[in-house]
Amino acid sequence: MKKFTALLLPIAIYAFLAPTAVAQEKTALVPLPSLDDFTKGEDGWALGLGLGVEYESAYEGSDEFGFEVDPAGALQWRTGDNIFYFAGEALGWRGLRDDIWLFEATVGFDEGREEADSDDGYLNGLGDSDEGAEFVLQARRAFNADWRYWLDGRVIASEDGNIGIFGVGRRFGEQNDGTGGELALVAVYHDSDRANKDFGINAAQAAASGYNQTYLDSGIRSIGLHYNYRQYINENWLVFVEGLYEHYSSDVQDSPIARSDYEAELGVGFIYLFF
Template identity: 75%
Template sequence: MKTLTGSLLAVFILSLLSQPALAQDGETALVPLPSVVDFTKGDDGWAFGLGLGVEYESAYEGSDEFGFEVQPAGAVQWRRGDDIFFWAGEALGWRGLRADTWLFEAAVSFDEGREESDSDDGRLDGLGNSDEGLELVLQARRAFDADWRYWLDGRVVTGENGNLGIFGVGRRFGEQYDGTGSELSIVTVFHDSEYANKDFGVDAVQSAASGLNETDLSGGFRSIGLHYNYRKYINENWQVFGEALYERYGSDIEDSPIARNNYEGEVGVGFIYVF
């Protein structure tokens, strides 16, 4: 907990001490939020970003094991006016701006599931691998005004392994409109019973194989969390980004034998080259 809290604080302090981003005259992102990646620089047509990020995160949902992981970063995008179609990692989708204060997004993504080997300490032995599957993500954000200083967010994730709902409110820092700067959001998360048991349930077969108590969770409140994003252009093409996430689980999840911690945490930094 001390390591996670210290890392979150370090990312926040570094962002506050950073100098304003380089002037991006004429470069206006679809919305100026750092969490909404836009490599188009305000122009119609194709845009590409490619880079790497390093994350320090929980080994799996509810884990008390943490480790570093290197992941690719970036996206392929095509913009036409207030619409962007994108391919980013394991997600393919569209987002569009309407009336300057509404942002809508729809994407199909791939859920890799969980493997027994995700725990180096053998905490998942006997539970087997959870199912992989496709997910449909539908999202809407509503800004209080056209500069997107404050905004509300609603997101639904539905797929083969259940349904998840996320609701939040956020604030953007900085004066830039090129998608750089920082933002902080507070979110509440809800899930149905199928999604809850995917991560934290233990059926009779798993209980016999693992020695963990049989656990069947109902739907409802999942967690409350803080999410921080940071993005800055070092020069015309290179961009640095950072992210920190803290999610505090509800009491039902805390009681699951799979949840070795009552929270999940993640800190990540990386660089992207924008073509």
């Protein structure tokens, strides 16, 4: 699945682990494996760099899969309950408020789609869609300060349309350093502009490709599961695993571009922490 590389800004730390009677200082802004935090609870600069290998759909709707190597990590600056970061093509901020609210704003880029993304030629005649800027706003609300369960809402806005992502998640493990596992159930909504950018076929594309002209209304895009796992090997090395499965709605499945009724992704990688 194409990743909107949008990600990340302020957030902070210092809360108490609710299930235990002893207060413990958090070493991550929030103890969720889905959120990079290389600061180890300290103000100032932090840098983590690494590589990840993903086995994923060639493009959204594809039934072709392949391996891709991507850089991982970010440069972060923490001040109190805020983290500012630069991660590849994304520049953002995260902030923790009242121990149970996490807000994030990010400017990033959508990778777009090229006809060559399909080795079997299923995109021939559809043309290339250019990379474009995206603005991401996110809010997460924990049920209590230990972030065992949480709700998530995210809006991804661009000139090509908008996506809304709504989820509920649970983290596993007792660590407060952002390691352990996390599983989320998500629903993805797209407006008609974004739906037709990814799965629609206009008159010119229909004539060039031989596919039927297709127009999609706004609505549910997919329902899925997201899994994240992180673990420190030692003081400086971090290993991560990420998995994603999303089942498309019937409207998306009816598009000739969607040659599969789902998209999936599995990735593993390592990050080295310099500070």
